[in-house]
Amino acid sequence: MRLITTSVNKELNTYKMAKLILLLIMVASAVTVLVACSPASSDAGDKPDPGEATIPTPEPTPQLPSPPDEPPPVTPAPPSGDDDPEPTLAPVPAPAVIMPLDEEITVFEFTKSMGAGWNLGNTLDAVLGPTTTASVTIQETSWGNPLTTRDMVELLHNSGFNTLRIPITWERFIGPPPDYIINPSMINRVQEITDWAFEFDMYVIINTHHESWNFPSAENTAAVRILTALWHQVASHFAGYSEKLIFENMNEPRMFGTGYEWTGGTEEARSVINGWNFVFINTVRATGYNNEKRFLLIPTHAASADPAPINDMWTPRNDNRVIVSVHAYTPYDIVLNTRSTRNTFDPNNPNDTRDIDALFDRLNTRFISQGIAVVMGETGMLNKEENHEDRARWADYYTSAAASLGIPCIWWDNGIRFTTSNEAFGLMHRQAPDWHHPEIVEAFVKNQG
Secondary structure, eight states: OOOHHHHHHHHHHHHHHHHHHHHHHHHHHHHHHHHHTOOOOSTTTTOOOGGGSOOOOOOOOOOOSSOTTSOOSOOOOOOTTOOOOOOOOOOOOOOSOOOOOOSSOOHHHHHHHHOSEEEEOSSTTOOOOTTSOOOHHHHHHTTSOOOOOHHHHHHHHHTTOOEEEEOOOOGGGBOSTTTOOBOHHHHHHHHHHHHHHHHTTOEEEEEOOSOSSOOOOTTOTHHHHHHHHHHHHHHHHTTTSOTTEEEEOOSSOOOTTSTTTTTTOOHHHHHHHHHHHHHHHHHHHHTOGGGGSOOEEEEOGGGOOSHHHHHTOOOOSSOTTEEEEEEOOOSHHHHTOTTOOOOOOOTTOHHHHHHHHHHHHHHHHHTGGGTOOEEEEEEOOOOSSSOHHHHHHHHHHHHHHHHTTTOOEEEEEOSOOOTTSTTOOOOEETTTTEESOHHHHHHHHHTTO
């Protein structure tokens, strides 16, 4: 077993290298400009049709100089003004219990065994206003859902779900720089829900969700400090958990509020996210124990499965326990676009199935066929005028296509079911708990067993 101090030093070196990568992007971007002489709600509900967005003409920006699992070949002189202190990473305490970990399972065996998944949406991921007291209970219930219970997790298990994704917005529960200490009340609540799922031998995904600090820009060097400090603490806390606890770096990191937000981002933004994924992987691995072999999820820009984000995505060459995380509400007009009158799905109609087939063909070509596993971290179909039979047909077709490639799908459930909302993805009646639409649940689960 290596010394704890070695682990901490390794993380600090990772942090410094990531900082240099981002600084290199900044310097190269500035040179380009001089030469040219030119100057979050539920996850699904705010996604516009990419075809309707006005896309500004991007300025040329550099990619990362080399795959981030190798040191960059050039060490630039850091520009002035970025002398903020680095986070102090506490030694990793020995876990009270170290669960058995399957070191032999392959990444594709692992994703297949995850089965059908369900998102605990609009819960711990809620965003509190700046004047609202930072209470876990207040955050968990502030978007209209009740407190999460063990009975809800048991219902998932008994209904055939095998993966629980717990979206978490941490930013109101981390302290000031440079160390960004996590309030124990949040991480303990995450552990409580995780432990309920582990009682039923389920898989769990925890992430960083509606954070405001992760706008993907080379100038945003603070994000590396926050990401490093946050994931060092989370990974240390759960270091003894088995591989069935999965860490997901970020949810849909994107150029929020710009014309690039849902259109693939710029080349610079995609490169910055690649760098952040590198920092995340190395930060978790350096905490040791079961984290050295834990399966990790990394996203594309906005978790998009469109060509530019997936084609520009970096994945490590020396770590076979890293999985790509994408989200796809497809076909858009049927499953997500409330301005569209399309609310039926016919699996025998190519006009309804074409986009789904194209989606999984892209994922197969770019990732699966190259030995890179994929998780569909969010998907679902809106309740449009109580069209539940069509939603069930869609769920059957979509998950069947995914299962043919070994891609597990996780339904986005935000607790909203009424058609008066443009975010009506809710399937679980959490207060009971039971299912509003068991036929959709059955269709979504049956192909992923």
